[in-house]
Amino acid sequence: MHRTAAIVSQGDEIVIGQTLDTNSKWIAARLLDRGIVPVEHVSLPDDRAAIASTFIRLSERVDLILCSGGLGPTADDLTRFALCDAAGDTLVEDTDALAQINAWFAARGRAMNDLNKVQAQRPARAAFLPNEFGTAPGIRSRIGRCDVFCLPGPPRELVPMFVHLVAPFLQPDESRTVRVRVLHTIGLGESEIASRFRDAPGGDLMARDRSPLIGTTASNSVVSCRIRYEGPLSAHEADRLIARDESAIRALISEAIFGEDDDTLASVIVRTLRERFQTITTIESCTGGLVASQLTDIAGASEVFRTGWVTYANESKSREVGVPESLFKDSAASKAPGAVSPEVALAMAQGGLDAAQADYAIAITGIAGPSGGTPDKPVGTVYVALASRTHSPDVRRFAFIGDRSAIREWSARAALATLWLNLSDRQSVRLLRQV
């Protein structure tokens, strides 16, 4: 029975901060979907003793360990050895695994490197998990009463192996139910939301002894509210409780909610535009293609997104979407507003709307830094403009803080949020950091 799980990621490169571990988050979400609660993530260096002792510690606390990485062909891949140490087992060569690795190389017209041979080794009492997309087989083992699955680190190998070789072996506790519902908001600060929840008519929604448990998370300008049930009720009863809390939350912060669960601003926008048979175009300066890439990351985006521009230079803004050059150049009579101005943002949006013959156009111009700031327009000054065939234009100024990447991320988020507010007829809602 798997009630609780720990997730281990393996590799010097992760622990010293060279590589970002994205596997643990992915695995955690998949386990929770199946009613198994992740209670700890650990990242460890290529240190056989540290991996073995962590396996032992976690095996005494959880029902299931999922480990990624450390199964490669090189001398710093130590997971299989640590697993033996922790389980009191010895390494053997798995003939099926060896045949699979040989076949993998043969299919690519290459000879098997004898370093890859170690990848066919597994603890004697463990099972090998075939890997269709790489040379590192996974390992399924057991330490005491805890099931352990070790998968290779590359996500394109780990993901299909989890789906086909791990998921079918999972044994959630059928007598317990885990359900999570998430509502995503924009435009309200986390403490404003928390204070409305605390003063809710039915009592403090965020009390820690409450079931379902309600929590909030702020990421960039999005605050997500999580309703989570874990207990003996049936799935049906748990869903009823969650629906009740969802209604209570919606009543308190309805103006700010834009989506649920896996929704993102981009996915909600693409879905909404598809339903309305409408299209969007983007004209980006400081975000340099980030908004377009977030929209086109959504499957089905081709129905609503046909053209976008990255107009980084002034001459590109004029040539591609017809921004009047006079907006960049001072004349005898007056000072030009300059590239980072509401006038240019709006001209970009309206020019793009016409050129792409789209229903909506969103334009972003600003100063992402580190250089380029002035006293009037410091680094972080960003204008977002929305033009459309149906709404009056919406131009907003923002003052963001952070490094270049952070300002670009906030700008892209602000652009999508402005678009969403217009799509949902909430133009009057102010966004965080709007000035």
Added chain:
Amino acid sequence: MHRTAAIVSQGDEIVIGQTLDTNSKWIAARLLDRGIVPVEHVSLPDDRAAIASTFIRLSERVDLILCSGGLGPTADDLTRFALCDAAGDTLVEDTDALAQINAWFAARGRAMNDLNKVQAQRPARAAFLPNEFGTAPGIRSRIGRCDVFCLPGPPRELVPMFVHLVAPFLQPDESRTVRVRVLHTIGLGESEIASRFRDAPGGDLMARDRSPLIGTTASNSVVSCRIRYEGPLSAHEADRLIARDESAIRALISEAIFGEDDDTLASVIVRTLRERFQTITTIESCTGGLVASQLTDIAGASEVFRTGWVTYANESKSREVGVPESLFKDSAASKAPGAVSPEVALAMAQGGLDAAQADYAIAITGIAGPSGGTPDKPVGTVYVALASRTHSPDVRRFAFIGDRSAIREWSARAALATLWLNLSDRQSVRLLRQV
């Protein structure tokens, strides 16, 4: 003395896989820069007992704990309480912290929410760390002989607080030296690199008992080789050893190395083009702006990148960069190559090169999925074309595996790699997954 460190991140949203923790990687790299070795990352749920027991466990093993998150105003923010439990301390209200939170709200013309008052509380023997960018002060404390720094989770608050309030307190062991050098490669598989290292003239470069220690990491199509020294030698002597190993590695895999340490393909490309006073434009279909956004994420990109297009629809490819419509439409005489073809990729690149008057143009067209695949051109089929004023065109076909986002990421990486190979006159090098 801080020789080793553990990094803790805090929050249900991280442990259940709703939010990706990026703080731990960032903190780890900063610690290692200063010669303090991170030996474990842990992510924990909003569970006071789990946080307290982890603090105690780690405090017995490392000299320093850095914790992010759990300092917010809501009932699920429990770090300050757990810190008291672990350190055997009691909470007190810090008047300076309270004044700072008040001032933060006053500066924004808002009244302080009384939920924020809890944020002024800290363990009695701890110190408060002021936060200029948010309402959550940090806490500096001690458990046994281990120093503990707790910082708020939002990166725009955590980063400046680490720099100004944590870094000055760090006490690396001056008698030990930690040095890391990383070389990034493209075009060779990880096991090919490992096998060349093992058979190196001076003996196995990847032996685990060697100093410096050499390791490899594959991320997408980039394999990074890490040379790491940790020991009693002076910085100068350590640098000499690392330089010796770097030369050995360069001799073995010179054709594949594109950068060092914090370099990325995008940063190396922007730097190279800047040095040569040359420009690049992008014409993207399936990557939808990803390549442009990666290039423009590099400070100084405006000198080399002026215009880019996201030509997602066929009519956009024709209108914006002059791709002949005949390439999309079958004629009586012959079958058209279609949008995903070498002909269209090349026409996009050459049209963009002319329209942007750039020195290089890189075009990407492919099928990111989940739908749109055919037997001839399954999902994952991607063409990258490079056109330039000086080189002959370079068109490559790739067969990528994975979901939509993975295929887009691989495609963007392949486009940058193709550009880099041409910039460094290595057109003949094949890339991974090239078919």
